[in-house]
Amino acid sequence: MKKVMTTWMLLASTMIAVQSCSNEEDEWLNDVYGEIEDAGNENVAPGGGSGSGSVTAESGDLTTFTISIDKTSAEPTTSVEEYFPDEEDNVANNTFDTEVSITFNGSDATYTSADGVTLSANGGHVVANHGETKGVCYVVSGATTNGSLTIVGSKKYQVRLQGADIVNPDSAALNLLSSKRAFVELASGTSNKLTDGISSKADHKGALYCKGKLLISGSGSLEVNGYYNNGIHSADYILFSPGCNVYVKSTANHGIKANDGVFINGGILNVEVSAAAAKGINCESNIVVNGGRTTVITTGSGAYDSDDREVKGAAAIKCDSTYTQNGGEVRLKSTGAGGKGLKTDYEAYINGGSLYVITEGATYSSQGDTASPKGIKIGTKNVHGLLNISGGTTMVRTKGQGGEGIESKGTITISNGTVLVSAYDDAINSAGDMYVKGGDIVAVGTANDGLDANGNMYLQGGNIVAFGAGGAESGIDTGEQSRLYIEGGNIFGIGGRIDANIGSAQQGIVSTSGSVSANSTVSISDGGNTLATFTMPPYNYNNGTIMLSTSGMSNGSSYTLTLGNQTQTVTASSSVSGGMGGGMQPGGGGQPGRR
Numbered sequence: 226m227k228k229v230m231t232t233w234m235l236l237a238s239t240m241i242a243v244q245s246c247s248n249e250e251d252e253w254l255n256d257v258y259g260e261i262e263d264a265g266n267e268n269v270a271p272g273g274g275s276g277s278g279s280v281t282a283e284s285g286d287l288t289t290f291t292i293s294i295d296k297t298s299a300e301p302t303t304s305v306e307e308y309f310p311d312e313e314d315n316v317a318n319n320t321f322d323t324e325v326s327i328t329f330n331g332s333d334a335t336y337t338s339a340d341g342v343t344l345s346a347n348g349g350h351v352v353a354n355h356g357e358t359k360g361v362c363y364v365v366s367g368a369t370t371n372g373s374l375t376i377v378g379s380k381k382y383q384v385r386l387q388g389a390d391i392v393n394p395d396s397a398a399l400n401l402l403s404s405k406r407a408f409v410e411l412a413s414g415t416s417n418k419l420t421d422g423i424s425s426k427a428d429h430k431g432a433l434y435c436k437g438k439l440l441i442s443g444s445g446s447l448e449v450n451g452y453y454n455n456g457i458h459s460a461d462y463i464l465f466s467p468g469c470n471v472y473v474k475s476t477a478n479h480g481i482k483a484n485d486g487v488f489i490n491g492g493i494l495n496v497e498v499s500a501a502a503a504k505g506i507n508c509e510s511n512i513v514v515n516g517g518r519t520t521v522i523t524t525g526s527g528a529y530d531s532d533d534r535e536v537k538g539a540a541a542i543k544c545d546s547t548y549t550q551n552g553g554e555v556r557l558k559s560t561g562a563g564g565k566g567l568k569t570d571y572e573a574y575i576n577g578g579s580l581y582v583i584t585e586g587a588t589y590s591s592q593g594d595t596a597s598p599k600g601i602k603i604g605t606k607n608v609h610g611l612l613n614i615s616g617g618t619t620m621v622r623t624k625g626q627g628g629e630g631i632e633s634k635g636t637i638t639i640s641n642g643t644v645l646v647s648a649y650d651d652a653i654n655s656a657g658d659m660y661v662k663g664g665d666i667v668a669v670g671t672a673n674d675g676l677d678a679n680g681n682m683y684l685q686g687g688n689i690v691a692f693g694a695g696g697a698e699s700g701i702d703t704g705e706q707s708r709l710y711i712e713g714g715n716i717f718g719i720g721g722r723i724d725a726n727i728g729s730a731q732q733g734i735v736s737t738s739g740s741v742s743a744n745s746t747v748s749i750s751d752g753g754n755t756l757a758t759f760t761m762p763p764y765n766y767n768n769g770t771i772m773l774s775t776s777g778m779s780n781g782s783s784y785t786l787t788l789g790n791q792t793q794t795v796t797a798s799s800s801v802s803g804g805m806g807g808g809m810q811p812g813g814g815g816q817p818g819r820r
Contacts, residue, residue, distance in 0.1 A: 287620060287645050287667070288763050292558040292583050294495045294520055296446075298470055303578045303617075304516025305552040307466070307490040313381075314464055316408050316442050321362035321383040327351055327374060329367035329391060350393075354378055365389045374399055381406035386417040386447060393432075394422035401435040404461075411445030411469050420450040423477075431458030431482065439483075441492075442466035451475040456496070458482040467491025467516060476500060479507040480521070487544075489553065491516035496541075501561075502528035504543040512544045512569075514578065516553040527563030527589030527596045538563030538589055538596035541582075545570045550617065552578040563589030563596030566621070571610060573603050575642070577617040587625035597627045600648065604634025609657060611635050614664070616642040623648040630668070633657070636680070639664050639687065647762070651677045652691070661714065663687040667762050670694060671809060674702040675718065681728065684774075685712040690759055692766065693720025695808030701725050701772060711774050715757040717747060719769040721808070723801045733778030733797025735786065740767045745789040749773060751782070765810045772801055 309315050325344070326337040334346045341358030344351065349372025355361040362383040365374060368390035375397075376382065384399070384407060391398040398419040401407045411417060421432040432451040433439075439459040441447075449456045449472070456473035457463070462485040465471065469492035473480045480496035480503075481487065487508045494517060496505040505521035506512065521541035530537050541557035541564075542548065548569040555578070557566040566582030567573070582600040589596045600621035604610020612633040619642065621630040630648030631637070637655040640662040646652040652668035652675050653659070659678035663686045668675040675691030676682065682703050691700035700718025703709045708728030723736055741747060741761050748758040757775040771786075778784065778797045786795045 287622065287647050290581065290583075290620065290622070292520065292522065292556045292581060294472070294497065294522065295518070296470065296472060296493065296495055298493060300467065300491055300493060300516070301518050301554045303552045303554060304467070304491055305577065306515070308488060308513060308515050309464070310462065310486065310488065313406065314438065314440055316383075316410070316440065316466070319381070319383075319408065321360050321408070323358065323361045324364055325353065325361060326364045327353070327366075329365075329369035329372050329389065331369060332371055334367070334369065334372060348372065351375070352377075355380065355382060373397060376401050376403060376407075378403045379405065381408070383408040383410060385410045385412055385443075386415065386445065387412040388415040388417065390418045392420045392422075395424075395426040397421055397429045397432060397434045399433045400429070401433075401437070401439070404437045406438045406440060407435050409439065409441045411441070411443035411447050413444045415445040416448075417445060418448045418450075421453050423452045425453045429454060431455040433457045435459045435461070437461050439463045440466070441469050441471065444468040446470040447472070449473045451477060451480075453477055455479045455482040460484050462486035462488065462510070464488040465490060465492045465494055465517065469493070471495070474498070475503065479503055480505045481507070483508045484510070486510045487512045489514045489517055489519055491553070493517060494519040496521040497524075498522075498539070499524045501525040501539070502530070502537045503539050505541045505557075506543070508544040510545065511547045511549065512542060514550040514553045514555055518554045518556070520556040521558070523559045523564055524561055525564075526561040526586065527591070529591040529594070536563065536589060536591050536594040536596045538565055538598070540565040540568040542566070543568045547571050548573040549576070550574070550578050550580060551576045554579045554581075556581045558583045558585075559598070560585045561589075562586040562625070563598060565599045565602050567601045568599070569603055569610070570605050570608055571603075573601070573610075573612050575614045575617055575619055579618040580620070582621040584623045584628050585625055586628075588627040597629065598623055598625045599629050599632050600646070601631045602629075603632070604656070606634075609635030612637045614639045614642055614644055618643045619645070621646045621648065623650070625649060629654055630670075636660070637678075638662065639666060644668075647671065649673075651675075653677070655680060658683065661685060661687050661689060666690070668692070669762050669764060669809075670698065671764075673698050674724075675700040675720065677702040677704075678707060679704050681708050681710065682725070683710045683712065684714050684716055686714045688759075689714060689716045689718070690762065691718040692762060692764060692809060693718070695769075696721040697724070699724035713776060714774075715759070715776070716772070716774045717759040718772040719766050722770050723772050725772070725801060727800055730774070730799045732774055732776050733780050733782065734799060734801055735771070735773040735778070735784065735795045735797050736801040737771050737786065737793065737795050738768060739771055739786075739788045739791065739793065740769065741765070742789050746787075747789070748787045749775060749778070750785045750787070751777070756784070767808055767810070769809075
């Protein structure tokens with residue numbers, strides 16, 4: 226695997242407002258948790274919670290939001306400045322004024338000539354070689370059910386797809402064998418389609434294969450169907466520009482495969498894959514999202530890899546190095562057993578935009594090994610991953626048995642943004658330390674813990690609502706050998722018990738028991754002064770063990786805790802106690818959420 230660290234991966238973007246997808250199902254769950262509005266960021270002061278001391282995160286329809294292929298052309302506005310690994314990758318910085326026209330017509334193809342370009346055709350199969358000629362643009366149009374276009378040359382070039390529909394039953398439909406930059410332009414107002422066959426006389430890596438850098442732009446549309454291997458494959462990196470509309474489907478392997486990077490600056494990108502253990506977008510290096518709307522759906526189950534001697538699951542996005550999102554909207558869904566939404570081997574930086582994830586499969590087992598479903602998984606068995614969330618909206622839901630929401634094999638740091646997780650297993654889990662410095666966090670583990678750090682947990686700011694299951698499961702869990710340090714923020718946790726060893730607390734802590742209703746309001750006050758309010762997620766919790774802390778509370782002082790319509794007098798201390806009780810159930814009531 227490759228690990229590439231460059232400075233652009235670490236730059237946080239400006240906070241951006243987003244809108245959620247709508248859903249008409251189960252409107253009774255969408256009272257407070259209705260629609261995302263303003264990403265929940267504008268009232269958040271990193272390191273100190275919200276300015277009002279109020280947890281009323283506009284968290285979207287966490288339990289009911291859906292993800293589906295959406296080919297509509299309107300791009301979300303949550304984009305940042307385009308990033309180019311090299312300024313030469315920007316089509317605006319290049320000129321291609323030597324045009325060669327290639328037209329497919331059934332089983333034949335015709336073409337025009339140009340100085341320095343050699344072309345040949347065998348039925349509908351065309352080979353073009355521009356050699357040392359600079360500035361060549363191949364304008365491709367027409368349809369064939371038994372054809373292809375292969376391009377070689379030692380200079381960068383452009384392919385303008387202008388109403389092309391190419392089916393090659395034996396190999397790649399568009400075979401770009403030059404190692405130089407390939408600028409693929411989708412001509413405005415045109416629809417284009419590339420398809421390979423189930424069998425192959427010449428083994429190939431994708432219906433659209435590029436040996437060099439693949440740079441896709443234009444305002445037209447492109448559909449790619451891969452039935453033999455990947456849909457799109459680049460031996461270098463792939464860049465998508467604003468305006469393009471690309472749909473990729475693979476029934477045999479990955480949807481989009483790149484060796485050296487995937488950069489999504491904008492556009493509409495839809496990917497569907499159905500093979501076992503297949504990845505929607507698979508990159509051996511980094512993936513960077515700066516804009517556009519990317520939707521990826523995988524339906525395949527897990528599979529046993531006899532070469533690596535381990536079980537592997539499908540994943541909507543998989544990168545061997547680092548995932549960075551600065552803007553745009555990313556929607557990921559994996560329905561097969563052992564499936565993941567986002568999986569990266571080293572690090573992930575979510576700086577802005579929105580990321581929605583759904584997994585529905587259960588654990589996959591084979592040959593004595595297992596693959597558990599995860600919404601977001603960072604790191605591997607041998608790599609301590611790192612997850613840093615500093616902005617935007619992240620929403621995760623897992624339904625299958627064993628499904629964790631967010632897991633890092635190393636540390637997790639949340640410093641801003643809105644993070645909303647409803648998971649079968651742990652909602653947010655770190656193998657190492659966990660830091661919450663700001664933002665709005667809702668973490669619901671319906672069969673396990675809400676926030677679970679196997680290292681130390683440092684709650685330093687932000688607004689936190691954490692639900693754990695009944696019995697031995699907790700809203701906030703630090704494990705036997707770890708410590709919880711409360712240094713700031715507004716914190717409400719409820720579960721079967723309090724499972725946190727306090728290392729130190731710079732503000733008072735309340736531990737008590739009680740019940741909360743779905744979408745209800747919990748508040749803590751000192752006489753007539755409300756210190757904090759918390760809006761509950763869409764789950765009822767009966768007879769739970771509660772831990773609450775907020776700035777302004779001091780040890781030994783008494784406060785009024787309001788749980789919906791019930792109140793009780795509580796005393797703050799620097800320690801916690803209580804456990805083994807309660808249980809969580811889906812809630813009810815409410816009206817459709819507001820936009």
